[in-house]
Amino acid sequence: MKEIDFVKFNKNRTYIRDAFTKKDGDVVELAGWVSDTRALGKIRFLMLKDISGIIQVVAVKGKADEESFELIDKISRESVIYVKGTLKVSNQAPGGKEIIPLETKLISKADELPIDVAEYSKTELPKRLDYRFLDLHRKSVQAIFKIESTIMQAFREFMVKKMGAMEAQFPSIIGSSSEGGTELFKAKYFEREVYLSQSCQLYKQMLACSIEKVFTIFTVWRAEKHNTVRHLNEARQFDYEQAFADEFVVMDVLFECIKYIIKEVLKKNKEELEILKVELKIPKSKYITFSQVKDLMKKNGVFCPDHDLSTEAEKKLGELYPDTVVFVHDWPIKGKPFYIMPKGNGLSGGFDAIYKGTEITSGGQRVHIPEILEKQLRERDLDPKDFKSYIDSFRFGAPPHAGWGMGLERLTMLMLNLQNIREVTLFPRDRDRISP
Numbered sequence: 001m002k003e004i005d006f007v008k009f010n011k012n013r014t015y016i017r018d019a020f021t022k023k024d025g026d027v028v029e030l031a032g033w034v035s036d037t038r039a040l041g042k043i044r045f046l047m048l049k050d051i052s053g054i055i056q057v058v059a060v061k062g063k064a065d066e067e068s069f070e071l072i073d074k075i076s077r078e079s080v081i082y083v084k085g086t087l088k089v090s091n092q093a094p095g096g097k098e099i100i101p102l103e104t105k106l107i108s109k110a111d112e113l114p115i116d117v118a119e120y121s122k123t124e125l126p127k128r129l130d131y132r133f134l135d136l137h138r139k140s141v142q143a144i145f146k147i148e149s150t151i152m153q154a155f156r157e158f159m160v161k162k163m164g165a166m167e168a169q170f171p172s173i174i175g176s177s178s179e180g181g182t183e184l185f186k187a188k189y190f191e192r193e194v195y196l197s198q199s200c201q202l203y204k205q206m207l208a209c210s211i212e213k214v215f216t217i218f219t220v221w222r223a224e225k226h227n228t229v230r231h232l233n234e235a236r237q238f239d240y241e242q243a244f245a246d247e248f249v250v251m252d253v254l255f256e257c258i259k260y261i262i263k264e265v266l267k268k269n270k271e272e273l274e275i276l277k278v279e280l281k282i283p284k285s286k287y288i289t290f291s292q293v294k295d296l297m298k299k300n301g302v303f304c305p306d307h308d309l310s311t312e313a314e315k316k317l318g319e320l321y322p323d324t325v326v327f328v329h330d331w332p333i334k335g336k337p338f339y340i341m342p343k344g345n346g347l348s349g350g351f352d353a354i355y356k357g358t359e360i361t362s363g364g365q366r367v368h369i370p371e372i373l374e375k376q377l378r379e380r381d382l383d384p385k386d387f388k389s390y391i392d393s394f395r396f397g398a399p400p401h402a403g404w405g406m407g408l409e410r411l412t413m414l415m416l417n418l419q420n421i422r423e424v425t426l427f428p429r430d431r432d433r434i435s436p
């Protein structure tokens with residue numbers, strides 16, 4: 001393998017997308033992965049791809065330098081190479097331009113591939129995930145994560161620029177449950193037993209009581225035993241919390257936030273949306289009470305439990321209100337966690353948001369009154385002593401506050417009409433998978 005001076009290369013490098021803007025005869029330096037090769041008599045074709053695009057390299061025996069011809073002749077798919085070559089306008093070439101190599105170097109040879117990485121590969125998802133690092137060589141897979149990156153960036157931008165909120169970081173090791181006792185992963189912390197965080201719920205509330213508007217992108221761990229297409233055991237949440245607010249204030253914030261994110265994706269990821277054949281629409285909003293949803297389900301013959309929405313009910317809402325964020329509010333307090341404010345009549349300040357037939361967000365007005373909090377903890381068989389510092393944080397001047405948590409992977413999956421949450425998770429953690 002010939003050495004490459006990467007400092008020099010990075011100064012001279014042309015990304016493949018930009019190569020198409022160069023003139024006939026221009027010399028460019030490219031690097032990337034071998035997508036495909038083809039032999040036709042004395043001609044060797046190679047499709048070279050980098051993060052920006054794909055271009056044809058053509059070597060003719062006797063005309064191209066001998067080394068380039070030999071390399072292209074023998075190279076394995078997905079190997080990494082450097083090509084210095086002349087740009088040539090050609091009607092037969094994909095995109096109308098090709099590269100005639102002047103110098104070619106092998107950077108890294110690929111072994112025989114364990115999965116098919118062609119764009120229309122039929123390899124099943126579990127196998128693809130076993131080799132996720134290689135799956136990521138595919139344009140359609142890259143497109144998903146480019147869009148997910150825009151979604152995260154847009155969330156931050158919206159929170160900072162539109163809401164004036166402060167980004168914060170919270171601990172991932174917790175001493176007691178924040179979302180109910182059943183889904184905790186235990187961990188050893190010196191002599192003590194601790195848990196991996198189920199959410200940053202209690203901390204974001206404590207922070208909002210002084211900073212007023214706070215947000216984070218937070219990793220959560222849920223020890224849910226069943227593998228489903230919409231659950232992960234390690235997921236990421238967009239969390240927002242605002243002081244001097246009730247659930248109606250933060251539902252509006254959420255709707256504006258989702259619209260902002262979708263607009264940004266439409267603006268920045270046209271190419272990726274095209275690759276994925278996704279027609280993304282800016283959603284409408286629908287506000288509806290839990291009891292109205294129950295009536296609606298009864299009318300449509302869909303089962304819906306008393307304190308929660310069934311998967312079928314969520315699906316039905318998606319059918320009845322397509323391309324809409326459906327805010328289901330006035331939720332029965334029995335179906336909500338201890339930190340949600342009761343409203344009387346068995347109802348609460350809690351809500352869920354449903355998009356394309358699946359829950360993407362939970363939130364609500366919080367309890368900022370210690371006595372109510374203690375009562376609700378006891379009602380859920382939790383010990384107020386385990387929540388002492390959290391309860392105490394509301395004893396010294398705590399404004400009413402509200403907020404929400406939205407699943408990053410859920411939102412991405414639904415925006416892109418994908419059927420399995422693992423498609424939008426780089427390295428998913430589920431019951432069976434902890435590697436890679």
Ligand code: AMO
Nearest residue numbers: 199201231232235360361362363403404405407410
């Ligand atoms: P909740 O538990 O409903 O609420 O989670 C909020 C949102 O996070 C996503 N989510 C998940 N995504 C994938 N796999 C999972 N196992 C998983 N669990 C949750 C969903 C869900 O709607 N603290 C509250 C939020 C709040 O009130 O601020 C909470 O965590 O999209």
